[in-house]
Amino acid sequence: MMVLVVEDDPAVGVPLREGLERNGFDVHLVALAASVLPALHAVHPDVILLDLGLPDGDGLDVLRDIRRVSDVPVIIASARGDETDRVIGLELGSDDYVVKPFSVRELAARIRAISRRRRVDPDSATTRVMVNRSRREVTVDGVAVNLTAKEFDLLAVLSEEPGRAVPRQEIFSRVWDPVWVGTGKTLDVHVGSLRK
Numbered sequence: 001m002m003v004l005v006v007e008d009d010p011a012v013g014v015p016l017r018e019g020l021e022r023n024g025f026d027v028h029l030v031a032l033a034a035s036v037l038p039a040l041h042a043v044h045p046d047v048i049l050l051d052l053g054l055p056d057g058d059g060l061d062v063l064r065d066i067r068r069v070s071d072v073p074v075i076i077a078s079a080r081g082d083e084t085d086r087v088i089g090l091e092l093g094s095d096d097y098v099v100k101p102f103s104v105r106e107l108a109a110r111i112r113a114i115s116r117r118r119r120v121d122p123d124s125a126t127t128r129v130m131v132n133r134s135r136r137e138v139t140v141d142g143v144a145v146n147l148t149a150k151e152f153d154l155l156a157v158l159s160e161e162p163g164r165a166v167p168r169q170e171i172f173s174r175v176w177d178p179v180w181v182g183t184g185k186t187l188d189v190h191v192g193s194l195r196k
Contacts (some may be wrong), residue, residue, distance in 0.1 A: 008031040020111075
């Protein structure tokens with residue numbers, strides 16, 4: 001399991017990396033906020049361990065940046081231990097929050113616990129599609145997707161009630177025309193295009 005450790009203090013980062021490696025983890029260590037997203041895309045971590053006090057930016061801003069592009073589990077590991085910091089970190093999308101100093105054994109246990117929860121989470125293997133109807137924008141796992149007007153309208157109808165089978169005639173009347181006289185092939189082609 002790959003852990004991306006974001007820690008600017010070598011006196012903390014190096015022993016932490018060594019301790020996690022002794023516990024069976026692969027570790028990639030970065031010290032700057034600017035290095036996090038490139039490392040995220042390069043090493044594809046299973047978990048990110050994030051310090052908040054970084055020399056080139058605030059860790060909470062880094063967390064926001066991570067959440068814009070990924071749902072990888074994030075554990076904040078910070079000396080900021082008051083309740084407000086912990087609550088803000090969790091509300092911004094971290095999966096856990098540990099206050100320094102902490103033991104490597106406890107941290108390893110927390111990483112494994114998060115990993116177990118993600119393995120049994122049925123949503124973890126699915127793609128996240130977000131449809132913004134007001135701006136007519138679609139993102140897939142945080143990446144913008146260009147759709148034609150009809151493709152967007154079709155996806156908007158299909159995404160209103162996930163899991164509900166929408167009758168073909170309802171789709172035709174809402175996306176094309178209430179008195180549709182064309183063939184069903186039009187719908188099939190548009191659905192096929194959306195699946196790609």
